[in-house]
Amino acid sequence: MKYINFNQLRSFHAVAETSSITKASKLLKISQPTITKQIQLLEEYYSISVINRHARGISLTELGKSLYEITSKIFDLEEEAIELFSSDLNINQGTLITGTSGAYFIIQLIKEFNLLHPGIELKIISDNSQNILDKIYKHEIDIGVIAKPYLKSFKSDIFSLPYLKQKIIIIVGKNHKLSNKNTISIKELNGLNLINREKGSETRRVFEESLLENNVKVNTIMEVTRTTMIRAVYENMGIGIISEPEFYDFKELKKIYISDVDVFTQAYIVCLKNKKNSNLIKAFLETTKKYTNYFA
Numbered sequence: 001m002k003y004i005n006f007n008q009l010r011s012f013h014a015v016a017e018t019s020s021i022t023k024a025s026k027l028l029k030i031s032q033p034t035i036t037k038q039i040q041l042l043e044e045y046y047s048i049s050v051i052n053r054h055a056r057g058i059s060l061t062e063l064g065k066s067l068y069e070i071t072s073k074i075f076d077l078e079e080e081a082i083e084l085f086s087s088d089l090n091i092n093q094g095t096l097i098t099g100t101s102g103a104y105f106i107i108q109l110i111k112e113f114n115l116l117h118p119g120i121e122l123k124i125i126s127d128n129s130q131n132i133l134d135k136i137y138k139h140e141i142d143i144g145v146i147a148k149p150y151l152k153s154f155k156s157d158i159f160s161l162p163y164l165k166q167k168i169i170i171i172v173g174k175n176h177k178l179s180n181k182n183t184i185s186i187k188e189l190n191g192l193n194l195i196n197r198e199k200g201s202e203t204r205r206v207f208e209e210s211l212l213e214n215n216v217k218v219n220t221i222m223e224v225t226r227t228t229m230i231r232a233v234y235e236n237m238g239i240g241i242i243s244e245p246e247f248y249d250f251k252e253l254k255k256i257y258i259s260d261v262d263v264f265t266q267a268y269i270v271c272l273k274n275k276k277n278s279n280l281i282k283a284f285l286e287t288t289k290k291y292t293n294y295f296a
Helices: 006-018 021-028 032-048 062-085 103-116 128-138 147-152 202-212 226-234 279-292
Strands: 051-054 057-060 094-100 120-126 143-147 158-173 194-197 219-224 239-243 255-259 264-272
Touching: 006 021, 006 032, 006 051, 006 062, 051 158, 057 062, 094 128, 094 147, 094 158, 094 279, 103 120, 103 279, 128 264, 143 202, 147 194, 158 226, 158 279, 194 202, 202 239, 202 264, 219 226, 226 239, 226 255, 264 279
Parallel strands: 094 120, 094 143, 194 219, 194 239
Antiparallel strands: 051 057, 143 264, 158 239, 158 255, 158 264
């Protein structure tokens, strides 16, 4: 009878999850040769191949993909057991890593959380929605605030709750020809130069979808991050797009509402289902309930 070596499975799972022996090494805090050896022993013991090794890196064999599904369940259950064993510990201790595509709209929530749980260190990582989702799966962050459409790509192991709806507005420099306007129809954007957001931005996706639905064509001259976009708009290089809560104290910029089309993003709070009952994440969700009244 053959037995399972969980150290070998853990090494394989980390490599499968990160698609990298280097990243798996950092995740498990063991050397790369040790991880490589563990996987080799696993393959030799069962006379199987679970990883393809090539010049570009590694990929999973068909058997490896099936094994990854199994190891995901195994280590999810392990985390649940750890949470069960530690359920009596003080929840007001530890570190919670939160990812958000816009730290501006969770500032007050963070303030409330810190007041209620002063012993918990809250680390905030800002990124676009797709990257946050990727980092949740890679266990680089614990909980995220991301945009709705990416829910469509979520697997059944993601827990999600609605958080905020945000209107998308146009911003221009004070010397731009539209700077005398407070509202604009979407058709009036036709032919204008656009400083667009980077790929993966939900603001970009929703705005481009609205343009397409209304047969409006703009000239995208740049695809940049939010910070660079704002700077380019300052320099009157074109119009920019931003969610309204992001627009604050920009003295040299003018915000313009789209009058005839409701363009908005819907944010969700998300985490892995097997982690939603962990003490730290549960504390964050409970704070959110008190602060927003979104969760009854």
